[in-house]
Amino acid sequence: MDALSVKNLAVTYDKQPVLENVSFSVPEGSLTGIIGPNGAGKSTLIKSILQLLPTLSGNVEVFNQPYKNQKKLIGYVPQRSEVDWEFPTNALDVVLMGRYSHIGWFKQASKKEVEWAKTCLDKVGMAAFAKRQISQLSGGQQQRVFLARALAQDAKVYFMDEPFSGVDAATENAIIKLMKQWKAEGKTVLVVHHDLQTVEDYFDHVLLLNKTPIEYGETQVVFTLNNLEKAYGGKIAFLQKGTASSQGVK
Template sequence: MNALTVDNLSVTYDKSPVLQRVGFEIPEGSLTGIIGPNGAGKSTLLKSVLHLIPRLTGDIKVYGKPYKEQRNLIGYVPQRSEVDWDFPTNALDIVLMGRYGHIGLFRRPKKKEISLAKEALKKVGMEDYANRQISQLSGGQQQRVFLARALVQDAQIYFMDEPFAGVDAATEKAIMNLMQQWKYEGKTVLVVHHDLQTVEDYFDHVLLLNKTPVSYGPTQQVFTMENLERTYGGAISFIGKSAQVIQERG
């Protein structure tokens, strides 16, 4: 079964098209990178699938059913820049928010939820920061807290928006290990990603996007110089297995 099916998705901002006629199917148990230049609509794609922003057209199915019927199967890690890090709360409370879908928004977490949240913080190396205010954490530490929140959601399909942006090497490795663990468990992960040099190592499927899909499929088939040039509209240099945009034009 496909974990996610997107059909004829279009999104506009102030009547300007951001996404047009986007359609693809994500197989269950895959790790998919969403790749494209700035302004390509990558984050917009995630938000529209998650019903966080309105769409002009489009049909979204999660495991064959409408999103609203399957939302408890979904975990989401937003961009760090979209989070109010000055909000007066600590790391443990942020992780506990990931359990609200299971216990209800207005019910107090019980010992089970607190234990799960602490265990998740331990898995991402943040157990000693449980009571630390989130504004006092480094960028990498903040991202690890959000990973712990995703862990306790116990979702079947995860959406991650630029999870590697601005983090240190140790945090990037921790994120990658977690995503590989989810894949091993048969879960599905979609990741907005910008570093072309790690695509082949990180993802088994790739969606190349520039407002409309350029190509989608297994990484070895899709992640080619020709497709990257079509996606970025400029010259691409391959360095060994990796690719790097060396010029954008037009």
């Protein structure tokens, strides 16, 4: 079964096309990297799927049902730059926000829910920082808190927007471990990603995007020099490893 199906999605900004004719289907239990140059619409794609941005046209289904009926199955890790880290709350409360769709926005979290949130923090190495204000955390620690929130959601389909950007090696390893754990559990993960040299190691499927899909499918089939040159306008340096480097890509 396809976990996600996107058909004829189009998005405009200030009357200018940002995404056009976007159609693809993601199989359940896969790790998909969304790859493309700056301005390709990668983050816009995720936000429009999640109904965080208005669309001009298109249809999104999750497990063969309209997205609006399946929101409880979705987990989302936004870019750190889009989060108000000065908001007066601590790490544990941020993680508990991931449970609101289960417990209700205006209900107090039960002891069981709080313990689950603490367990999620522990899984990403942040148990000791549960009561720490998020503004006092480092960038890598902040990202781990949002990973814990995603874990707390216990979703079936996860969207992650450049989760590796600006994090330390330990946090990057924690993210990779979590992605592989989700895949092993049969969950589906879509990740906006910019480091071409790690694509083959991280993802089993790739969506090459530049305002419209260039190619989508299994990584070993799609992630080729020819397709990358189509997506990036020919500014790709070939690697001995067999794919490409983003060096020089603007």
